Amino acid sequence: MIEVKNNRIYFHNMNKRDIIPVDFQCVSAYLCPHCKKVLAAYYAGKIVDLEPFMEEPALKYHYTLGTSNGGQYLLLDDHNHKKGCPGWEVVSLSARSITYSIDVWARRYEVGPENLQKLCEMIAASKVPGFDIVQDICGADDLIVLYNEHAFTNLNNPDFRESCARRENLAAYIDWVVSGDHSKPFEPPIKPKTSEPVDVPEGDLPSLADIKAREQSSKEVFGDVIYVYTRAQAIEDGVLVDVTQTAKEAGIVYPTAVTQALWDGYIVPPESLKGIQDMDGRLWDVLTMFSFNARAMKKANIDVAESQKDTKQTLYFKTIFQMPSKVGYPKMETVDLKAVCGPGDNAEPVLTIMLADEN
Ligand SMILES: [Zn+2]
Structure with missing residues (x-):
């Protein structure tokens, strides 16, 4: 189990003394x-x-681990946490403080800015069931x-119908919560008539047969070209970025490159984070x-079989x-991501790291 006490984090297993x-x-x-x-x-x-x-081999809950700015972090996966701790979810780990968190929450549930200030004040005073404050210990x-x-929309134990109405009209429900007068039941607002659905003219959409034909013809045109396009050429063209030197320092023995999409999208720090984050640190994290x-995979004995050595191996991981973020606070x-290990231009093993949905 993982415990934090007196500014130290402990990893131990109560059941296995060895x-x-x-x-x-x-x-x-x-x-x-x-x-x-x-x-x-x-x-x-x-x-x-x-x-x-982990005392339970089934890993009822799951952590994401990583390195950042010289330290290590671990994050409990929200989805799994919901299962282990019914109903409670972390609003946001990056948008801290009540104001930023409620801002994120309101966007997620499409609630307007009216009353949010008052709601924040009430949460700060622990007066709103369904919102809990957790301090950094x-x-x-x-x-x-x-x-x-569930806890938020069931204030004063309404019947099932009213609790549904509250969930479907969160903005109006917040009005009612912050008004402080809960003697009258919550009345959902009368909904305006929904607008007519927009018709999509059928003629503008390509048929499935058209798409298939197009895919087929592009395969014929580009298939061979991609096949002879060498890794060295791809690096020269900037389609791949060679990171072999840094990879060596991280203990990776193969020539390593990352794709342009991963490089431009994530490794180069976004404009607003320049000066706070650098490229080397972000590459190092990957x-x-x-x-x-x-x-970890090698330890689990998923070794490459001799016969598969000349085929591509893919390892999926997260960073x-x-x-x-839009709220003005980094998230x-x-x-x-995935790493594909396969034969390079001279049949040597090479590593290419890319976004998981890239080819
Ligand atoms: Zn919990």
């Missing part, structure tokens, strides 16, 4: 007040292989907010996450990037 516990200095950590699990932590140390420390960072839709996953975006 597994040596490890601990590191913890910079920031949030614990769920309901299930007591670590929702997120940032610590000084190394990425820990969590498997030996290391005291380094701002608080995060947990949301439970390479160390690959390295960590490749080692978290700090990205700008952490988990990006699915």
Whole structure:
């Protein structure tokens, strides 16, 4: 299990005494007040292989691990947390403080800005069921907010119909909540007539047969060209970016390149984060996450069979990037990546890292 106490993070297994516990200095950590699990932590140390420390082999909940700005972080996967701790979800791990969190929440549930200020004040005073404040127990960072839709929309135990009406009319429901007068039942507003559905003229859409024919002809035209297009040429053209030198430092022995989409989309820091984040750090995060996953796979004994050595091998992994967000506060975006290891121009093994949906 993972525990945070006195600004240290502990990884240990209560059931297996032969597994040596490890601990590191913890910079920031949030614990769920309901299930007591670590929702997120940032610590000084190394990425820990969590498997030996999980009491349940089925891994009822799951963490994403990564490196960022010289430290390590772990994040509990929201979706799994919902299962383990019914109804409670983290509004946002990156938009901290009540104001930023409620801003994110309101956008997600398409609630207008009216009354949000008052709602924030009430949440700060712990007067709104369904919204919980979680402080950073290391005291380094701002608080995060947990949301439970069921708890929020069932204030004063309404009947089922009213609770549904509240969920469907959240903006009006917030009016009612912040008014403070809950003696009258919540009345949903009368809905305006929905507008006519827009007709799409059939003639403008290509038929399935057309699309198939087009795909077929482009295959014929480009098929051979792609086949003879060498990796060296792709690097020269900027379609691939050679990162072999940095990869070596991260312990990767093969020549390594990343695709332009990954390079431009994530490794080059977005304009608003320049000066805060650098390219080397973001590339380093990708390479160390690959390295960590490749080692974990090797440990699990998924070794390349001798007969498959000349075919392509794909490893999927995730990396978290700090990205700008509309609320003006950087958000952490988990990006699915894959690494393809295959024969290079001279049949040597080479590694290409790209977005998971790239070919
Ligand atoms: Zn929980």
